[in-house]
Amino acid sequence: MRIDTVATLEDIQEGQIDNRTVIVIDVLRASSTIVTALESGFTSVIPVKTRNEALTMRSLNSIVAGEWHGKKLDGFDYNNSPSILKKKIHTGKKLILTTTNGTRAIEKAASAYKLLIGCFLNASACVKEAINLNRNLTLYCAGTRSEFALEDGLAAGLMVSIMRNRVPSIETCDFSKAMEACYLQLANRLPHLLYSTITGKRLVKNLNTEDIKYCGHVDISNMVPILIENRIVSIHP
Numbered sequence: 102m103r104i105d106t107v108a109t110l111e112d113i114q115e116g117q118i119d120n121r122t123v124i125v126i127d128v129l130r131a132s133s134t135i136v137t138a139l140e141s142g143f144t145s146v147i148p149v150k151t152r153n154e155a156l157t158m159r160s161l162n163s164i165v166a167g168e169w170h171g172k173k174l175d176g177f178d179y180n181n182s183p184s185i186l187k188k189k190i191h192t193g194k195k196l197i198l199t200t201t202n203g204t205r206a207i208e209k210a211a212s213a214y215k216l217l218i219g220c221f222l223n224a225s226a227c228v229k230e231a232i233n234l235n236r237n238l239t240l241y242c243a244g245t246r247s248e249f250a251l252e253d254g255l256a257a258g259l260m261v262s263i264m265r266n267r268v269p270s271i272e273t274c275d276f277s278k279a280m281e282a283c284y285l286q287l288a289n290r291l292p293h294l295l296y297s298t299i300t301g302k303r304l305v306k307n308l309n310t311e312d313i314k315y316c317g318h319v320d321i322s323n324m325v326p327i328l329i330e331n332r333i334v335s336i337h338p
């Protein structure tokens with residue numbers, strides 16, 4: 102098995118999607134929001150591209166959440182905020198979600214053999230599932246507005262490190278090795294380090310500090326979200 106890590110939304114190549122397991126990593130915040138939404142009772146998350154698409158899909162049985170450049174969109178129920186979502190149980194509802202980077206990464210990699218959603222919160226559960234799926238793996242960091250986001254790279258590095266402990270023969274690209282080394286070097290500075298990344302600083306400016314603290318927790322969830330026909334559901338319902 103081989104792992105490749107992709108640095109930003111734009112950088113992914115065709116050969117890194119088809120016939121592979123792809124884990125979309127957007128720590129701040131789309132991946133963390135999706136994991137948390139399924140943990141808090143939503144039956145599915147529907148990723149959509151635009152505000153209008155999200156509002157058109159709204160129904161009695163759904164809640165609309167998302168942001169553009171960090172700010173909650175007009176007419177939406179929630180921002181892309183895992184710490185707010187987790188305060189309430191939403192049993193049986195669908196979450197319609199649109200975000201600046203994460204939902205676009207999901208759309209770009211939708212033709213993967215299996216597309217999973219990962220972050221710090223569910224890193225070990227994702228790796229376990231990727232091993233079960235037994236395909237080459239792409240860790241697809243969404244980044245932020247076309248730039249590499251350190252928090253995504255660190256979560257990818259954590260996943261490479263967990264994978265290497267479980268499957269010592271794993272092959273990796275050099276960027277995966279670099280992210281693994283980076284995670285091992287900086288792990289003891291989590292979650293505080295996330296306040297100083299580009300996205301972290303932006304979230305602080307927009308008063309979303311609770312999200313940063315929450316998203317930096319490692320392995321607090323066993324939830325593995327998977328994309329099935331445009332809907333994200335729990336892999337083990």
Ligand SMILES: O=C(O)[C@H](CS(=O)(=O)O)OP(=O)(O)O
Pocket residue numbers: 127129130131132168169170171172181200201202203204243244245246300303
């Ligand atoms: O959750 C967010 O606020 C970010 C916005 S950005 O990185 O500041 O553009 O969106 P996401 O799609 O979750 O990265």
